Amino acid sequence: MDWLTANEALTLLGTLPQTLYANVSRGRIKARRDPADSRKSLYRGEDVRRLAQRAAGRRRQETVAAEAIRWGEPVMPSSLSTIEDGRLMYRGRDAVELSETAILEDIAVLLWDAKPFQLPVRSRAAIGSVQAAFVAMAERAANDAPSIGRSELILKVEAISVLSSLANSLVGGRSATEPLHIALAVAWDRPGAADIIRRALVLLADHELNASTFATRVAVSTGAALSAGVLAGLATLSGPLHGGASMGARALAGEARTLGAEAAVLARLGQGMRLPAFGHPLYPDGDIRAAALFGQFKPPEHYAALHAAAYKITGERANVDFALAALTETHDLPADAPLVLYAMARCVGWLAHGLEQARSGQLIRPRAHYVGGAGEP
Template sequence: MTKQHFDKSRFISAEQAAEQLGVSRATLYAYVSRGLLRAHPVEGDSRRHCYARDDVAELAGKRRRGRKPVDIAKSTLDWGMPVLESGITLICDGQLYYRGKRAVELSERASLEEVASLLWDLPDFGRFDISGPVLPDGWSQLKNHYAKVPVIEALLPLFAIVSEDGETGIWQQDETRLAAGAARLLAALFACVTGQDADHHPLHMQLARAWGLDAVGADLVRRALVLCADHELNASSFTARCVASTEASLRMAIIGGLAALSGGLHGGMTERIETAWQAVDSRDMTQYMRRQLAAGAEFPGFGHPLYPAGDVRAKALLTLIRPEFHVADDIAETMTLLTGKAPGIDFALVAMRRYLGLPEGAAFCVFALGRAVGWIAHALEQRRQGQLIRPRAVYVGRDPG
């Protein structure tokens, strides 16, 4: 992106742009992340951006013209202007930020616990070890029963059985107790995946032990968990916020998030990718995929509206996988060659699962475990805002008679 001299006749500052649009700075950045407005870096100051006066004026006009309820409803729920404000995650200029810090850079060094501490904004959270509940009597039989069920369907009921509302109800105002309760919920979800009582080791190490990984594999899982921690108002996080806005507990918000994540257009995409991967013939991949595309069956997991130049989360993981795992590289290169679309995080998680030899369903588990941190963050933020999320519908049915 070309850097601009701050010409006051053509450009205005972020503060001025937000004021002209009648929105907060966070909403202004959300407009940029969704491609509704372009931000120009200011020459000589990489931390500042300016905005073309004409672009801001045009967007302001669109907002004024779109104040009718029908226009608002249509524009907010389908990749349009944000339906609410959040200070948790920003997607801007092809980068992902957790509270102003680049997620990819955090993934190079941070644990999921450290990212949870950042996103939850609970001052006392860092004092707690994330140790889970003692697993209930009959746990072995319960796990054996759900072992016959795909993990994408089993994780929610297991979590509902193992977890407790505890100290995370709307009545809990003590942030020390709230932090401890949130930590226990996260540990309970990990226990559902590992099948073991949680201990005081870092969460990625608990997974590594359950899955028999060495230090290199454990570090790759750690990175994936951090990169999955949040992604703005995706379907599952929005669901978690809706649940929290009714004054339900954090546990219920996670259950809502798990339900939304299971769909094939969200975390369930990993299962669609697994199925497509099994059908790929690497000896004639280009021809096979060309035939699939001609038949209307595109390989899933490629292209993301918020990352026109490619999903930075997927790039960060695939870079560590590609040197020794050529199949993932071949699929990605072929799809990009044929469609121009780059792999997304779902594809990278499946590639990681296959590269490390993890159990079937592990890609979905890593997605859910990491994203649970984001669900809790969004639920806490929505609770602090104290407002019920209640969009209006655009009625298109039969006129009242």
């Protein structure tokens, strides 16, 4: 049996002396008087190394957890979507390939593992908007039954109803038979944009555990209604670092038209700012969704020049938020069209994750690593 001095024990543990003494008093570390100096103590090496190993494991767990929240590995298993080698996959199927022919309702059938359905029409609001969607989801969330304790079949029926409510509020009135991309094209009086709208909706339907999807899963994990999960997702989506990122791209494009593309890029970088809607941590070689959309329309000249200048200067390619901004200007869609497209499409993914989370029956409850100061004694 080996015995360590206080300094040796503290070096292994990486703690303060009072922590060492506390472990001794609680019986976790055996101590004895130092035969060479009765004023000092020795500590059993086996006990110290055991505690040091446990502490290192906890530190590693905290590091992994912190990194996971910042673009790390997924924090929970899901069978819905993933990004593999730069490709976006929905239940193992390539989203770009699906966008060639599928409509958003097809993706709902795929992600929900449901039978084909037709969305019901409940209301015909005069004007659709993101604000109306917030109101509709808040009203439903306050009245819908909790997701806990209900069969998956019943929840899938409810998911259809929730998607219909959101669609009605975003479109502002639609036929009971028209697909959602047609409804948006008609509502915006841009029938020629129907196909590119369809492609965008399919490509935006789901994207792993992004911020809004995680918010949805947290809400549903408490047993809250599916509509409450969608409301949480919608609130998170509205942020400028998520669904609102296209507004930043549009502002930068305006600067490029006025100043010139390279000057606009350099001006932003010179202010210590990142370029909005460029680069994506999950797509080091470029956002495949943006590439798929750009393959279907020619962006305005100042957008194309901005894309080229940004790549030349920063090495970052435009992501899907930039493509949505360019698409909006190309087809003269409403200014909030990117957020509307995101909300309509991502609702399908949110509901898929809500169904998956409800099926798991697990509460999502991370722990915090406290880094504040000590309170008053």
